[in-house]
Amino acid sequence: MPMQPIQLVIFDCDGVLVDSEPIALEVLVDMLAVKGITMDTDGAAERFLGRSIASMAEVVKEEFRVEIDQVFLSQMREALYARFRQELQPIARIERVIAGLKDRGIAWCVASSSQRERIELSLTATGLLDHFKHAIFSATMVKNGKPAPDLFLYAAAAMGTDPSACVVVEDSPAGIAAAQAAGMAVCAFTGGSHTNHASYQAALLALHPDARFDAMEELLHFVGGARRPEDHSDA
Structure with missing residues (x-):
């Protein structure tokens, strides 16, 4: 063209x-497990790769009927940033x-x-x-x-x-x-x-x-x- x-x-x-994506997916899977959502990194990649936090929260609410609150987001961000500083x-x-x-x-x-x-x-x-x-x-x-x-x-x-x-x-x-x-x-x-x-x-x-x-x-x-x-x- x-x-x-x-x-x-x-x-x-x-x-x-x-x-960063392997680190981010691992952290997300671990955090979702705390909410009672069992998902592997393949499933997380399919649903969330390239999407914003807001979009991720919407998918989790719609598919799993689980609310993603600010406490969850803060804990996930803290865990993610710690690993980024060490591994990224x-x-x-x-x-x-x-x-x-x-x-x-x-x-x-x-x-x-x-x-x-x-x-x-x-x-x-x-x-x-x-x-x-x-x-x-x-x-x-x-x-x-x-x-x-x-x-x-x-x-x-x-x-x-x-x-x-x-x-x-x-x-x-x-x-x-x-x-x-x-x-x-x-x-x-x-x-x-x-x-x-x-x-x-x-x-x-x-x-x-x-x-x-x-x-x-x-x-x-x-x-x-x-x-x-x-x-x-x-x-």
């Missing part, structure tokens, strides 16, 4: 900039990709379903904050979280870029659907350590992202031309 040259790359955070790692070669975008004159930002506090903690723990502190966008800034397009449209407007000149890098079905609804090209990144969940690959491919890749540096092959990226994955 013809399009104008790429001017802005919008990164999701969890699973795209930082390898950046996605391999992400800093090389950022340098490549800078060399090409392409802007970048992060737009995540997480609260800004969590985004900044994740980026700080992995040494990435200086690259993104100019442009951090959280789902708390918009009315509707992913899979609605609100966050990506908000980020593009704040960065002064038309949606047709944006590429979104996402790892979740909800995020891919949000980017597509925003009229943006979307690259599915499948290099995080959470991508082996049973339902993950099928849900991702069913949405037909414009590209899919396992190595982050492959993104640089997609952003220089005037067309939507082609799928360079080996699958």
Whole structure:
């Protein structure tokens, strides 16, 4: 599909900039068990990957008839942040990709379903904050979280870029659907350590992202031309 040259790359955070999803899913499963909800990480990934805390609470209430209160959220956040400070790692070669975008004159930002506090903690723990502190966008800034397009449209407007000149890098079905609804090209990144969940690959491919890749540096092959990226994955 013809399009104008790429001017802005919008990164999701969890699973795209930082390898946080396995930690987050483990913490969530443990916390749900306290509420009497038995679920493995596959089930948690299928239901919650890429969604906001508010969306997670809605799913739990609808499916399990369990209310997620502020005490639960505070305890989960405390457990998650403690593990992030000890264990969280950046996605391999992400800093090389950022340098490549800078060399090409392409802007970048992060737009995540997480609260800004969590985004900044994740980026700080992995040494990435200086690259993104100019442009951090959280789902708390918009009315509707992913899979609605609100966050990506908000980020593009704040960065002064038309949606047709944006590429979104996402790892979740909800995020891919949000980017597509925003009229943006979307690259599915499948290099995080959470991508082996049973339902993950099928849900991702069913949405037909414009590209899919396992190595982050492959993104640089997609952003220089005037067309939507082609799928360079080996699958």
